[in-house]
């Protein structure tokens with residue numbers, strides 16, 4: 001039932017839906033534009049890094065140069081060629097606070113995070129959640145550090161870990177995602193600026209949720225964070241990351257690397273609520289989110305579980321993976337990817353079974369609306385030694401409207417006869433009957449759509465830590481605004 | 486007093502095909518009307534037209550509900566204004582818990598009526614009371630909406646929603662089909678409990694057995710897209726005995 005105000009309402013919905021699009025006016029310390037060895041030296045000097053790390057970066061940079069700006073092209077995404085010289089690689093608020101005390105944090109930054117719904121003052125925070133706040137290229141605050149250190153848990157910016165725990169960083173950095181892994185991982189290894197570092201000692205169950213909140217603020221600046229999480233024998237940690245960026249007409253690059261290591265009997269639960277600016281309703285602007293995330297289940301009976309809710313970014317290119325080395329180790333991937341307007345997402349996972357009786361489970365829910373395109377790309381690989389390996393994969397796609405697309409690209413490689421691999425895939429649409437049923441009970445078309453989509457995503461939403469599940473459900477609704485009517 | 490619902494010379498098409506061919510019907514507050522008629526005669530179509538389903542277009546005539554033109558309203562506005570349809574075939578909504586669904590609907594309607602929304606505790610208490618009346622278990626109410634429900638369970642879930650939403654006009658499309666004898670009695674008690682001087686009901690049914698429990702004020706026979714006969718409860722008894730043949734050629 002079209003009426004005059006319809007287009008107006010849709011416009012309003014699409015411009016209002018991204019409420020994190022503001023810019024914080026803060027003086028920054030920035031590296032000169034472009035990328036060469038001097039940029040790397042600049043970053044390393046800013047962070048007062050030891051020689052070994054500078055060498056590590058330079059080696060990565062030379063490797064990246066040899067790739068001659070040839071980005072990978074196998075993903076089902078399209079965008080104009082990126083000019084890597086036309087970007088800043090380091091930007092930090094000038095008054096860098098001493099990270100020891102939150103009282104020293106620039107009030108403008110505190111205000112920014114409050115506006116984003118992440119108050120950093122401990123008394124106002126969600127109880128039981130410690131936050132590391134990364135603003136452009138640096139970590140600006142980490143909360144509950146003292147409380148955590150009582151349990152021996154290390155939770156700090158990776159730049160600080162380099163200074164205070166070099167032996168751990170040296171041992172594990174690049175051990176899961178090697179420098180040569182892929183174009184963006186190589187680039188990240190050269191220019192990474194900040195990110196979080198977590199170490200959970202043997203036998204410790206981390207007493208609170210740990211979370212990192214990434215914020216891009218500066219214009220024409222790429223964010224290259226690096227996160228490293230180590231769960232020692234018999235430990236447990238649940239970690240969550242969130243991300244937002246201002247609304248800008250030009251695209252900005254976000255190329256992160258996340259490495260997880262779980263030793264014997266350890267468990268890491270890693271959840272992401274990704275809400276980078278997706279661009280406007282015509283596909284202008286937005287973040288290019290090219291991310292390498294991988295976990296190694298090194299020890300026996302270890303477990304790594306990825307849960308992601310991907311609603312933002314103009315383009316998402318991301319495959320959180322598990323290398324199941326330890327016998328009886330378990331890898332899980334739960335994903336919701338929502339694309340609307342002109343967003344593109346090519347996302348999925350890799351489960352590499354190496355140890356005996358390793359198990360993996362993949363639940364992927366893709367939702368496309370508007371002109372968006374979404375692809376699930378997954379690899380299940382069973383190595384010869386992985387006797388008794390089992391995988392279950394379920395990929396469901398939901399289409400809203402008839403101009404969007406959904407694709408499923410599963411790769412299965414089995415080299416052990418005892419392995420059991422199951423794959424199920426469905427594609428559906430929200431039916432007229434379902435919409436009528438909800439509307440007949442008083443729900444608006446948008447609320448009905450949100451409810452049905454949330455139902456479709458339930459298996460994944462219920463994997464999120466409670467505090468964030470509600471937030472994620474709301475986000476599902478917001479991301480779909482303007483997709484019906 | 487003006488009727489609550491006044492349908493005049495209603496013609497409607499479904500995907501371009503004319504199914505309703507001139508329906509006249511007036512329903513006053515407090516009345517229960519039964520609509521009977523052969524398969525394919527247009528009973529469900531009438532209920533969908535009243536609910537505002539997409540693709541069900543009014544081509545002639547009018548529907549006035551509480552003084553307003555019903556056809557100008559979106560389905561959700563009709564619902565909030567007090568029209569409730571218990572579907573003949575309730576649809577499954579995977580992953581959406583029955584209680585969540587009910588609460589969302591309940592609060593949307595309360596809000597429209599200017600009443601304040603209930604908090605989770607008050608809401609659950611209310612649902613518990615109503616579900617007990619319908620012999621429904623917690624499990625049935627919490628499960629995803631209609632998913633894996635038996636035919637009879639679906640109908641009872643519709644009745645639970647009706648009891649919660651307290652509509653002004655309830656349209657029940659074959660709510661008695663698929664119910665066992667005990668469930669029929671329970672559902673009928675539920676319907677009777679909602680009968681009130683300011684509420685009206687339009688019950689579509691094929692069987693006298695429901696009308697034994699919920700005694701209608703009027704009975705209409707719909708055939709070939711028109712109401713071909715109206716009467717009191719005795720009309721249903723005549724039909725039960727003799728079938729639609731009693732109506733002659735009109736019903737063919």
Ligand SMILES: Nc1ncnc2c1ncn2[C@@H]1O[C@H](COP(=O)(O)OP(=O)(O)OP(=O)(O)O)[C@@H](O)[C@H]1O
Nearest residue numbers: 499500502504522523524525526527528529530531
């Ligand atoms: N989408 C459609 N396209 C064409 N014809 C349709 C469509 N939907 C319904 N009809 C036709 O409209 C007529 C009325 O259908 P309706 O469902 O209203 O019947 P009914 O009286 O409710 O029957 P029953 O007693 O079997 O429930 C039928 O002939 C049916 O085939």
Ligand SMILES: [Mg+2]
Nearest residue numbers: 528529530573
């Ligand atoms: Mg019918």
